[in-house]
Structures are given as structure tokens and as C-alpha cells.
Amino acid sequence: MKYQLLQCVVTLFMVTTFTFTSGRSVRGSTGVCNPSDLEGLMGFKNGIRMDTSGRLATWVGQNCCQWEGIVCENVTSRVTEINLPGFISKDDDLSQTQMKGLLSSSITLVTSLEVLDLGGLAGLSGEIPQTVGMHLQNLQKLHLFGNNLTGPVPESIGGLSNLQELALHENALSGSIPSSLGSLKNLKRLLLYTNHFSGIVPDSLGNLISLEELDVHGNSLTGHIPDGIGQMQALKKLDLSDNLLSGKIPTSLANLTAISVLYLDTNLLEGNIPFPSRSGEMPSLEFLRLHSNHLNGNIPSSFGYLVSLQRVSLSNNKLEGELPSSLGNLQSLSELYLSDNFLSGQIPKSVGQLSKLIMFNISNNLIEGPLPQEMSSLQNVQTLDLSFNYLNLSSIPEWLANLPSISRIYLAGSGIKGPIPDFLQTAGSPIQELDLSMNDLSGVIPSWIGKLDQLYLLNLSRNSLDSNIPDSISNLNNLGVLDLHSNKLTGSMNRVFGTDQGVSGGSLTYIDLSDNNFSSGVEEIGVGGQREIQFLNLSHNILRGELPSSIGSLKSIQSLDLSFNDLASNLPEILANLTSLVRLKLQKNHFTGNIPSGFLKLRNLKELNLSDNSLEGEIPEGKPLIDFPETSYSGNKGLCGKPLVPCKT
Numbered sequence: 001m002k003y004q005l006l007q008c009v010v011t012l013f014m015v016t017t018f019t020f021t022s023g024r025s026v027r028g029s030t031g032v033c034n035p036s037d038l039e040g041l042m043g044f045k046n047g048i049r050m051d052t053s054g055r056l057a058t059w060v061g062q063n064c065c066q067w068e069g070i071v072c073e074n075v076t077s078r079v080t081e082i083n084l085p086g087f088i089s090k091d092d093d094l095s096q097t098q099m100k101g102l103l104s105s106s107i108t109l110v111t112s113l114e115v116l117d118l119g120g121l122a123g124l125s126g127e128i129p130q131t132v133g134m135h136l137q138n139l140q141k142l143h144l145f146g147n148n149l150t151g152p153v154p155e156s157i158g159g160l161s162n163l164q165e166l167a168l169h170e171n172a173l174s175g176s177i178p179s180s181l182g183s184l185k186n187l188k189r190l191l192l193y194t195n196h197f198s199g200i201v202p203d204s205l206g207n208l209i210s211l212e213e214l215d216v217h218g219n220s221l222t223g224h225i226p227d228g229i230g231q232m233q234a235l236k237k238l239d240l241s242d243n244l245l246s247g248k249i250p251t252s253l254a255n256l257t258a259i260s261v262l263y264l265d266t267n268l269l270e271g272n273i274p275f276p277s278r279s280g281e282m283p284s285l286e287f288l289r290l291h292s293n294h295l296n297g298n299i300p301s302s303f304g305y306l307v308s309l310q311r312v313s314l315s316n317n318k319l320e321g322e323l324p325s326s327l328g329n330l331q332s333l334s335e336l337y338l339s340d341n342f343l344s345g346q347i348p349k350s351v352g353q354l355s356k357l358i359m360f361n362i363s364n365n366l367i368e369g370p371l372p373q374e375m376s377s378l379q380n381v382q383t384l385d386l387s388f389n390y391l392n393l394s395s396i397p398e399w400l401a402n403l404p405s406i407s408r409i410y411l412a413g414s415g416i417k418g419p420i421p422d423f424l425q426t427a428g429s430p431i432q433e434l435d436l437s438m439n440d441l442s443g444v445i446p447s448w449i450g451k452l453d454q455l456y457l458l459n460l461s462r463n464s465l466d467s468n469i470p471d472s473i474s475n476l477n478n479l480g481v482l483d484l485h486s487n488k489l490t491g492s493m494n495r496v497f498g499t500d501q502g503v504s505g506g507s508l509t510y511i512d513l514s515d516n517n518f519s520s521g522v523e524e525i526g527v528g529g530q531r532e533i534q535f536l537n538l539s540h541n542i543l544r545g546e547l548p549s550s551i552g553s554l555k556s557i558q559s560l561d562l563s564f565n566d567l568a569s570n571l572p573e574i575l576a577n578l579t580s581l582v583r584l585k586l587q588k589n590h591f592t593g594n595i596p597s598g599f600l601k602l603r604n605l606k607e608l609n610l611s612d613n614s615l616e617g618e619i620p621e622g623k624p625l626i627d628f629p630e631t632s633y634s635g636n637k638g639l640c641g642k643p644l645v646p647c648k649t
């Protein structure tokens with residue numbers, strides 16, 4: 001999350017710097033402008049249907065050098081810059097403007113152009129002119145990102161030998177990446193991300209020895225990562241993520257001495273992690289993402305040479321073997337994601353040296369216990385997810401709860417036995433998320449739980465807890481997610497829905513109390529006006545009583561499961577007001593009466609089960625009710641009509 005925020009700030013920063021440079025409106029000579037430039041600019045203007053910035057309205061007469069967004073060369077009066085970015089900054093205000101229409105190919109008549117900035121105009125459509133590379137030989141900066149451009153990047157682009165920045169990202173461009181791009185010896189930034197490009201990454205890109213940033217993420221590129229990329233000595237950022245690249249990661253990448261950001265995640269890459277091979281390689285690498293590939297083999301012990309690493313994600317691969325103890329050398333590491341692999345052995349003691357570590361997620365591996373005591377020196381760790389390994393902890397180590405910054409503890413499926421330990425109530429820092437699901441916890445949900453006033457998520461599902469829900473739970477004003485399913489809990493659920501004393505603030509969005517022995521509290525559903533609840537599962541309890549009309553206040557509910565209980569009442573008409581419902585399961589109860597005709601308003605419903613109740617009368621005819629199978633209605637006393645047998649008249 002932090003990281004996204006940072007990216008956002010960085011992007012904003014880049015946008016601002018672009019605008020400060022391109023927003024400057026240096027006016028050249030007052031002379032009448034070159035006829036070819038004039039024709040080109042008028043042709044461009046004629047392609048535009050709408051310009052919310054009003055800049056094109058100043059494009060009248062012959063003195064094009066005076067127009068907004070135009071810069072001319074003083075002596076020749078040739079147009080050298082067209083600066084019409086979508087983001088405009090005025091008095092520190094950054095606003096987005098729109099330009100709708102077609103990008104006219106007459107722009108290629110403006111042959112002295114050095115800067116063409118039409119980035120972020122949102123509605124600009126059409127294709128990149130075929131001949132752009134033949135006519136705009138002086139072009140240094142071509143910004144057409146954030147528009148609605150389609151079609152291919154013309155092969156002629158390789159003729160723009162002075163080009164330094166090519167930013168075509170966030171359009172709907174297609175076809176393959178032209179190999180002619182490899183001749184742009186001065187190129188520093190090549191941004192093609194979030195388009196529909198297919199085909200291979202051309203090997204010729206390796207010739208771009210000045211390139212500092214190559215970003216083609218979010219396309220449909222196939223084939224291997226070309227070996228030649230290892231020659232790009234100036235490269236600082238390489239992002240090939242979210243494509244369909246396969247094969248091995250070339251060993252030549254270890255030659256990228258300037259690289260600081262390397263994202264190859266979300267592809268079909270296989271084989272080993274081939275870098276670094278020795279100390280001193282990739283000395284600047286800070287951000288490494290290789291997650292969601294098919295990488296196998298060990299995490300190389302040489303990984304410890306990548307001393308600048310700050311964020312590393314290797315999750316969702318097929319990595320195996322033990323964590324190298326050299327990991328402890330990564331003194332700058334703040335986030336380490338290793339989940340969903342086949343990593344085994346114990347967590348090395350050296351992990352305790354990662355003093356800057358904030359997030360450590362190694363869930364879903366084959367890691368064995370015990371946890372090294374050395375981990376107790378992780379002063380900055382906020383999130384620890386060790387769920388679903390072979391830890392066999394028996395009990396939660398007390399030092400873990402005492403970590404000074406810990407706020408999210410995930411120890412699902414860790415072999416923890418016995419009562420929930422009291423020391424959790426005085427954890428090192430306020431607990432926000434606690435997941436102890438799928439363990440062997442027994443005894444009570446302690447009433448001190450109500451003191452964890454920052455608690456947002458509590459997952460104690462799939463244990464053997466056998467108490468009531470303590471009254472104090474209603475003090476948890478920040479609780480959003482409560483999952484207590486599959487325990488042996490008894491009594492009333494009313495504190496969860498509560499009256500004025502119920503979990504107030506209305507922040508709960510997810511409640512799963514299913515598969516317990518709760519017997520009452522149904523009458524309180526919605527009484528607290530819980531408009532935020534999206535998911536409510538109370539199935540497989542022994543709930544009795546009637547559905548209250550207050551259930552109508554669950555305005556956001558998408559999934560409601562009350563099946564396998566002993567509820568007995570008519571189906572309240574008010575259920576038809578819950579139009580966000582996607583799933584409604586009421587089977588195996590004792591509901592009586594008709595299906596209200598208002599159910600025809602539940603247009604989002606994808607799953608309905610009313611079977612095994614005592615409903616009668618005609619199923620209201622129409623969508624969506626008619627689309628469900630017979631088993632949605634079977635086992636009732638007297639339901640008839642489609643999809644069941646016709647009613648007798």
C-alpha cells in the first residue's frame with residue numbers, strides 16, 4: 001500500500017515537472033509563420049472536435065508563433081514545439097483538460113518540430129501518422145500517452161534519430177514493438193505500458209545504450225526476454241511485468257550495473273533466478289518483483305550481495321529449498337514477499353538482522369518451526385504473515401506479540417493449541433489485524449478483545465472456541481471484518497448487530513458466524529442500521545425466530561446466507577429492497593407463505609436457494625427468478641410455476 005502511494009507521488013511529481021517545462025510559453029518572432037507549419041497546425045486543429053482547455057481557440061490568423069502552446073525558433077520562425085499537455089498547472093493548481101478528436105497526420109508538415117507533447121488529453125484518438133519518422137527528423141520528445149490512440153507504432157519511428165523520450169503508454173495501441181526502435185541511439189525513456197502490444201520484445205532494444213527507463217508492462221508480449229537487454233548499461237528501470245513472456249530470465253541481466261527497479265512479475269517465466277552471480281553485480285537494485293511466474297530452484301545464496309534491495313516479491317512461484325542465511329545482509333530491506341512457494345527448512349536466524357523490515361509474508365510454504373528467537377529484534381516489523389506452513393508452534397511466542405511495531409499478525413494454520421493467550425491484549429503496538437484461523441484454539445473469546453480498539457480484522461474461524469461472543473465486542477468501533485465461522489460458539493449474536501450497544505460506527509462489512517451453535521439474535525439484524533455490511537453468513541447454526549423488517553437497512557448487502565437454521569416466518573417484503581443482493585441462501589429453514597413479487601426487483605441476483613422450506617403459491621414470473629434451476633425451489637410445501645410445474649388454476 002505504502003509502495004503504491006509512493007508510486008503515485010512519483011508519478012505526480014513527473015507530471016508536474018513535465019508541465020512546468022512544457023507549460024512555458026516562450027513566444028518567438030512576430031513574423032508570419034512558415035506556410036508548411038501553418039498548414040500542419042491548422043490541419044491538427046481541424047481534427048479536434050472539442051478542447052476543454054480553450055487553447056486551440058487562440059489558434060487564429062497567420063502568426064502561429066504567438067499561439068498558445070507553440071514555440072518557434074527565433075531566427076527562422078519555424079515551429080519547434082507543440083506543448084498541449086492534458087495536465088495544466090496554473091498557480092500551483094493541477095487540472096486535467098480534455099481534447100477530443102482525431103490526431104491528424106498533417107502534424108508531420110511541422111518538420112522542425114523538436115517537442116510534440118499531446119500527453120494525457122484523454123480523448124485524442126486515431127493513429128500515429130505512418131510517416132512520422134520520415135518527416136520529424138528533429139524530434140526529441142514525443143508524448144502521446146494517456147489518450148485513445150489505436151493502431152500500430154509505425155516502423156518509420158526508427159528514423160527519429162534525435163529522439164530522447166517516447167511516451168506512448170496508456171493508449172489502445174496494438175501490433176508489435178517495431179525493431180527499428182533499436183536505432184534510436186539517444187533514447188532515454190521508452191514508455192509503452194498499458195496498451196495492446198503483442199509479439200516479441202525485439203532483441204534490437206539491446207542497442208539502446210542511453211536508455212534509462214524501459215516500461216512495457218501490461219501488454220500481451222510473448223517469447224523470451226532478449227539477452228541483449230543486458231547491454232543497456234544506462235538502464236535504471238526495467239518493467240516487463242504483466243505480459244505473457246516465457247522461458248528463462250537471461251543471465252545477462254546481471255550486467256545491468258545501473259538498474260534500480262526490475263519488474264518481471266506476472267509472466268510465464270521459468271527456471272532459476274540467475275542473479276547475481278557475484279558480489280558487485282546489480283549494486284543499485286532496490287525494487288525487485290518476480291512474483292507470479294513459474295520460477296523454480298532455490299533463492300540463490302548470492303542474493304545477499306544485492307545490498308541495496310528495499311522491496312522484494314518472489315511470491316507465487318515454485319521456489320524451493322531453504323532461505324539463504326545471506327538474506328540477513330540486506331540491511332535496507334523493508335518488504336519481503338515470499339508467499340505461495342515451496343520454501344522449506346527453518347527461518348534463518350539472520351532474518352533478525354533486517355532492522356528495516358516492515359512487512360514479511362512467507363505464508364503458504366513448507367517452513368518448519370520453531371521460529372528463531374532472533375526475530376524478536378525486528379523493531380520495525382508491522383505485518384507478519386506466517387500462515388499455512390509446517391510451523392507446529394503449539395503456542396504463540398510471546399516475543400512476537402511484544403514486537404514494538406507489530407499491528408498485523410497472521411498465524412493461520414500454525415498448529416497453535418489451547419486458549420487465546422492473554423498477552424495479546426498488551427501487544428507491542430495496537431493490533432489492527434489478527435488471524436489465528438485454522439488452529440486448535442479452545443476455550444473462550446476473551447472479553448479483553450473489546451480493548452483492542454484499533455482492531456479492523458478478527459479471524460478466529462476453524463478453531464474449537466466454545467464461549468459466547470463477549471459483550472465487549474460492541475466497543476470495537478473500527479471492526480470491519482469478523483470471521484468466527486466453524487467453532488462451537490453459543491448464545492446470542494445480538495452484540496454484533498446490536499441496538500445502540502451493538503458494534504457501532506457501522507464499519508462492519510464482512511460477518512461470518514456460520515457453522516456454530518448460535519441460537520438467537522436474528523431479531524437484531526440491521527437494528528444498528530448497518531448499511532456497510534456486504535457479506536453476512538449465519539448458516540449452519542440453530543437460529544430460531546422471525547426475520548425482522550430491520551433487515552431492510554442492510555443496503556449494501558451482496559451475499560446473505562441464513563441457510564440451515566430453524567427460522568420460521570414469512571419472507572419479509574422488505575428483502576426486495578436489498579437490490580445489491582447477488583447471493584441469497586435461505587434453504588433448510590421453515591419459511592412460510594408466498595415468495596413476494598418484489599423479488600423480481602432483485603436484478604443482480606445470481607444465486608438463489610429457497611429449497612426445503614414451507615413456501616407456497618406461485619413463483620412470481622419473470623427475471624431473475626425464472627433463471628434459477630428447480631433445486632432453488634424444491635422441497636417446499638406448495639410452490640408452483642416456472643421453473644417448477646405449472647400452478648393448477
Ligand SMILES: *[C@@H]1O[C@H](CO)[C@@H](O)[C@H](O)[C@H]1NC(C)=O
Pocket residue numbers: 026027028074
Ligand atoms: C530566442 O528568444 C528567446 C526569448 O525571447 C531567448 O530567451 C533566446 O535566448 C533566443 N534564442 C536565440 C538563439 O536567440
Ligand SMILES: *[C@@H]1O[C@H](CO)[C@@H](O)[C@H](O)[C@H]1NC(C)=O
Pocket residue numbers: 100122123124125148
Ligand atoms: C475512445 O475510443 C472509443 C472508440 O474507439 C470510444 O468508444 C471511446 O468513447 C473513446 N474514449 C474517449 C475518452 O474519448
Ligand SMILES: *[C@@H]1O[C@H](CO)[C@@H](O)[C@H](O)[C@H]1NC(C)=O
Pocket residue numbers: 227228230231252255
Ligand atoms: C555481461 O558481462 C560479462 C562480463 O562482464 C560479459 O562476458 C558478457 O558478455 C556480458 N553479457 C552481455 C549480454 O552483455
Ligand SMILES: *[C@@H]1O[C@H](CO)[C@@H](O)[C@H](O)[C@H]1NC(C)=O
Pocket residue numbers: 315339340361362363383384385408410
Ligand atoms: C500474504 O500473501 C498472500 C498471498 O499473496 C496474501 O493472500 C495475503 O493477504 C498476504 N498477507 C498479508 C497480511 O498481506
Ligand SMILES: *[C@@H]1O[C@H](CO)[C@@H](O)[C@H](O)[C@H]1NC(C)=O
Pocket residue numbers: 392393394
Ligand atoms: C508438533 O509439536 C508437538 C509438541 O511441540 C510434537 O509433539 C508434535 O510431534 C509435533 N508435530 C509435528 C507434525 O511435527
Ligand SMILES: *[C@@H]1O[C@H](CO)[C@@H](O)[C@H](O)[C@H]1NC(C)=O
Pocket residue numbers: 412437438459460461462481483510
Ligand atoms: C479467515 O480464515 C479462513 C481460514 O484461514 C479463511 O478461509 C477465510 O477466508 C478468512 N476470512 C477472511 C474474512 O479473510
Ligand SMILES: *[C@@H]1O[C@H](CO)[C@@H](O)[C@H](O)[C@H]1NC(C)=O
Pocket residue numbers: 487488489516517
Ligand atoms: C450444538 O448444540 C447441540 C445441542 O444444543 C449439540 O448437540 C451439538 O453438539 C452442538 N454443536 C457444536 C458444534 O457444538
Ligand SMILES: *[C@@H]1O[C@H](CO)[C@@H](O)[C@H](O)[C@H]1NC(C)=O
Pocket residue numbers: 485486514515537538539540559560561583585
Ligand atoms: C456460509 O457458511 C457455510 C458454512 O461455513 C458455507 O458452507 C457456505 O458456503 C457459506 N456461504 C457463503 C455464501 O459463503
Ligand SMILES: *[C@@H]1O[C@H](CO)[C@@H](O)[C@H](O)[C@H]1NC(C)=O
Pocket residue numbers: 552574577
Ligand atoms: C422499499 O422500497 C420501496 C419502493 O421500492 C419504498 O417505497 C420503501 O420505502 C422502501 N423501504 C425502505 C425501508 O427503504
Ligand SMILES: *[C@@H]1O[C@H](CO)[C@@H](O)[C@H](O)[C@H]1NC(C)=O
Pocket residue numbers: 587588608609610611612629631632
Ligand atoms: C439448494 O440447496 C439444496 C439443499 O442444500 C441443494 O441440494 C441444492 O442443490 C441447492 N440448489 C441450488 C441451485 O443451489
